[in-house]
Amino acid sequence: MSKHSEIKKITVNHFAKMKQENEKITCLTAYDYTSAMILDEAGIELVLVGDSLGVVMNGYENTIPVTLDEVIYHTKAVKRGLKRSFLVLDMPFGTYHESEEKALTNCIRAIKESGAEAVKIEGGAEKAPLVKKLVNSGINVMGHIGLMPQSIHTMGGFKVQGRDGVEKYIEDAKALEEAGIFSLVLEGLVADVATSVTKAVDIPTIGIGAGKGCDGQILVFHDVFGLFDDFIPKFVKRYADAKTELVKAAQDYIGDVKSSVFPDDKHSYLR
Structure with missing residues (x-):
C-alpha cells in the first residue's frame, strides 16, 4: 500500500516528498474522460496528456503534427475524470520554440483553458532560461531529456540515448533543476545513465525506457492495456490484452x- 494512498489530491509538493521517502511515482498517459476516471480510481499519482495522442488517438505517423488546440481539447476531457491524480499537459512541437514570450503565452493559455496543473516541455540546458521564465510566472514545469520525440528528425529517429556517456545528461538535468522544474522525464536512456542522473538531482525522475533506477515510471495508456499494436517498444510491458x-x-x-x-x-x- 502506498504511503500516499490516503491523500485526497496529489499536488506538486508530494512528488519531492515521495523521492525523499524512496516511494516510486506511478504515471500513465490518458486522453479522455473515461480512461482518466479509470486511472484515478486505480490510484495513479500523475496523469500526462501526452502529444502521443497524435499517434494512438489520431493516427498520425508521429507527434509532430499535434496542435495546441488538440492537446487542450483532450486535457479538458481528462480533467473532468480526475479527482486525485496530478494532471500534466504536454506542450506540442512549435508551441515553445519560437520565442520565450510566445512560449509563455501558449503555456498560460494551455493552463487556463485545460485545467492542467503543469506543462511538460522537451529539451536540456538550452531550455533552462525558458523554464525559469515559466516557473517565475507561476507555471509548474516537467522537463524531458534523453530521447525526445519532438526532435526525431534531428535525432535521426527513435534511437536509444546515453551510450556515449552520462555527463551531458547530468548537466542538462542539473540546469533544468536549477531553473525550477518539479520533475524530469528520462526517455530512452540506457539504464545506468538514467540511474546516475536520478542520483545527481533532488527532483524526481520519471522513466520511460530508462530502467528501474528512476524515481517513477510512465507508459502510454494504449500500450499498457494492449489497445495499440502498430508497434510495441521494447520497454513496454502489457498488463492487459x-x-x-x-x-x-x-x-x-x-x-x-x-x-x-x-x-x-x-x-x-x-x-
Missing part, C-alpha cells in the same frame, strides 16, 4: 444482431 477482448465482444455483438438474438425481451421496452 484489451484489443483482443474488444474485438471478440464486437464479433459477438455482430453475431447476435445478425441472428436476431439481440435485442431480446430483456433488452426491449414492452407494454
Whole structure:
C-alpha cells in the first residue's frame, strides 16, 4: 500500500516528498474522460496528456503534427475524470520554440483553458532560461531529456540515448533543476545513465525506457492495456490484452444482431 494512498489530491509538493521517502511515482498517459476516471480510481499519482495522442488517438505517423488546440481539447476531457491524480499537459512541437514570450503565452493559455496543473516541455540546458521564465510566472514545469520525440528528425529517429556517456545528461538535468522544474522525464536512456542522473538531482525522475533506477515510471495508456499494436517498444510491458477482448465482444455483438438474438425481451421496452 502506498504511503500516499490516503491523500485526497496529489499536488506538486508530494512528488519531492515521495523521492525523499524512496516511494516510486506511478504515471500513465490518458486522453479522455473515461480512461482518466479509470486511472484515478486505480490510484495513479500523475496523469500526462501526452502529444502521443497524435499517434494512438489520431493516427498520425508521429507527434509532430499535434496542435495546441488538440492537446487542450483532450486535457479538458481528462480533467473532468480526475479527482486525485496530478494532471500534466504536454506542450506540442512549435508551441515553445519560437520565442520565450510566445512560449509563455501558449503555456498560460494551455493552463487556463485545460485545467492542467503543469506543462511538460522537451529539451536540456538550452531550455533552462525558458523554464525559469515559466516557473517565475507561476507555471509548474516537467522537463524531458534523453530521447525526445519532438526532435526525431534531428535525432535521426527513435534511437536509444546515453551510450556515449552520462555527463551531458547530468548537466542538462542539473540546469533544468536549477531553473525550477518539479520533475524530469528520462526517455530512452540506457539504464545506468538514467540511474546516475536520478542520483545527481533532488527532483524526481520519471522513466520511460530508462530502467528501474528512476524515481517513477510512465507508459502510454494504449500500450499498457494492449489497445495499440502498430508497434510495441521494447520497454513496454502489457498488463492487459484489451484489443483482443474488444474485438471478440464486437464479433459477438455482430453475431447476435445478425441472428436476431439481440435485442431480446430483456433488452426491449414492452407494454
